[in-house]
Amino acid sequence: MTVGPARRRGLSSEVADVIREAIFDGRYAPGAPLREVELSEALKVSRGPIREALQSLEREGLVRTEWHRGATVTALSVQDVAELDSLRGALEVLAVRRVVDQASDESLELIEKAATAMDRADTPHEMVRCDIAFHDAVYAAAAHSRLTRAWQAIRSQVHLFLITRVNVSTHGYLEQIREEHRDLVAALRLGNVDGALKLFAEHRRHAFDVLTSGTSAEA
Known part of the structure; x- marks a missing residue:
């Protein structure tokens, strides 16, 4: 043990x-x-x-x-992966719209701080924690209590989803995640809802594609 x-x-x-x-x-x-x-x-x-x-x-x-x-x-099945991805996507659409529409400067700074923390992540598992913390900050900035509770209901499963993703491949993972989240912060700062939604969807799709492809690579 x-x-x-x-x-x-x-x-x-x-x-x-x-x-x-x-x-x-x-x-x-x-x-x-x-x-x-x-x-x-x-x-x-x-x-x-x-x-x-x-x-x-x-x-x-x-x-x-x-x-x-x-x-x-839990070992996620193909159906588990698909359901988590689609539900996470649905929740994030509302979260991103609310952040762009009404998040305070202080909340945006907390989101940016969560992204900056990724610079200190040295391992894939540390980066997964930072990824989850970033999305925690996004949901907090959305200021919607029921939306936050819905996120909390699947948060551990999304964490497991991301762990499963890095178990498939860590090739280029650390820098890719840093770059993606810098772009997400910039999109939220610009206040372009459509642009932000597109980048969040691409961020989710990258993880989904690696997980469902079954390919593996050495870090």
Whole structure:
């Protein structure tokens, strides 16, 4: 096991946080088994909180449980990929329109700051975190509470989507993502809705195309 003990015993939410982070940083890859006994020993908690944590992560879409296999990290199917891409696209259209129409200078600065943080990302998994943080800033700037909750409902799955994308190929990934997000910030700053929507769609399509092509390349 490569995860450390939870800081406090008996807290299923904290156990879920530890397992989620292990998934997001690549210690548990899609399809990897999540065995209650092993997790209980590694995290030094009883199996009850482990089971509750796995159920919580299953509701997020990060874990799948099958009677003959137990719990595993979700491996996205072709249908999962298509559904996440289309739903993410629908939410982003509203978010981008609202940001262009009414975002404050302070909110735009936070979006730009999130993009600038990508310059410090040295690994694909760090860059995926920065990518998610950038989109968090976009949804925050949209100032639409129900839209933000809709994004939060799929956020972990989109994170897994992007991890799956970098597992397919990391060739040119770090610089490509930096450039794309600099362009996204510039489009939002210009206030051109159609131009911004086009660039956000292209950004999504690049990830979708890599994921669905099945091609692989060395970083």
